[in-house]
Amino acid sequence: MTYLEPAIEADLGHAGLANFETRPLELKQSQSAKVQRHSQHSVIFYEGDRAERLFELDEGIVMLYKLLPDGRRQVVEILNPGTIFGAAAGETYDCSAETLTGARISAYDRREIDRSASLQRHLTKCLMSQMELMHDHAVLLGRKSAIERVSTFLMRMVPRRGGEGCIGPAETGADSHNVVLTMTRQEIADYLGLTIETVSRVISDLKRRGLIKVERQDQIHISRVCGICQLTGIH
């Protein structure tokens, strides 16, 4: 799965690694980490549930979403392995969490945050990364056109590309990349603040322009990464 954000990758590469080594041991001693295994499309918690635990995604992809009373849905985050989620400011979760793939998840008692300094350090690091992703996503939702949103979405799944320090195609040689979508069109639409039809139309448009090939519904071959990158609005 090539869905890692450069920021998170970098993050884990630095101080995060130390946490990864010490935290599980520490918590194992206090008997508080419980490993859960979830199948695809299973709900981990619902918006409004009492937030008694927080979770760390060990393997798989999870989405967080919120609903409006009339059924409109906004997917607020797509989580990659290593991310902590379910950390609530109040008494209840502010959004629902659902797996997009099969997933392995560690569950901690919420009070563990105050007990374990290393867990808190890790949580803080995670939250800072997630905050930056949310800022980026706010720009996407507030200011980008449909084609820019979809292009940005695609570029996020190409490692080391699409960010601010986007090394052109020259460096890597080949300017193509295979992307596996773990989301349906509906989930993509709800993540990008669009409708399913608009997402589909944009994808068809990119196909017509020769920038991508749709191998299967959930598998897209980006023929010209730089071409897509140019459509993200960040150039």
Place this chain on the structure above:
Amino acid sequence: MTYLEPAIEADLGHAGLANFETRPLELKQSQSAKVQRHSQHSVIFYEGDRAERLFELDEGIVMLYKLLPDGRRQVVEILNPGTIFGAAAGETYDCSAETLTGARISAYDRREIDRSASLQRHLTKCLMSQMELMHDHAVLLGRKSAIERVSTFLMRMVPRRGGEGCIGPAETGADSHNVVLTMTRQEIADYLGLTIETVSRVISDLKRRGLIKVERQDQIHISRVCGICQLTGIH
């Protein structure tokens, strides 16, 4: 200034208070907190600057925003007193920070996070609250209409109203409230993902419907809070 989010208010009322009492002393001992005073519309840092410090807003209002190369702007956060900001995951700030009012700000060395457990606790609490606000804002940007956005924006400035636990007008007796805007129409538009003209049109529309009165450009009297609340999309 009545711009406090219920979530943050509650937050500060609980464990946050303890931090408020101990943290400043602790940091004073380590000589690392420097108090800054800023006038209205002054920049605290720019997107891309090296993130060597983080800040706590003691007094005033601050906005965080990001720019696209072609000039499009998205205001990603509006910060109230008590909030920590400038905590970067990477080496640089991911957005710019600018005061909306005069402001008093405490600046800390970034490395202080690892040294001071209480600062980190406070930071974590702040980030969790900010995260929930970002989730809400993502719903607004991705799924709400112009009138819902502006109504939501107005309701955020009415204490104890507009949230999930919105006590109706019966409790409070009077169903009206005065709101002081610290933002220009342009800033509001960039925050809500709209244009200045649309914001203006919606406000005129609410005025025509008798829901609000515009006393001055930066001062709005909400005549029927419940009427505005009904337009936020959360009912």
Place this chain on the structure above:
DNA sequence: CGAATAATTGAGGCCTATCAAACCGCGTGG
């Protein structure tokens, strides 16, 4: 293979952006 689900495509309309002009409050200076 066929039903059910998901995705695509088409036609039309609405909401919001865009461009343009008028308006307003306010400080300046004649």
Place this chain on the structure above:
DNA sequence: CCACGCGGTTTGATAGGCCTCAATTATTCG
């Protein structure tokens, strides 16, 4: 004191992008 100019706001006319509704096609899975 009032004309003037300036920045910010409001209002109007128009256009365009995306949504909505509907029909078709593709894909998945029993």
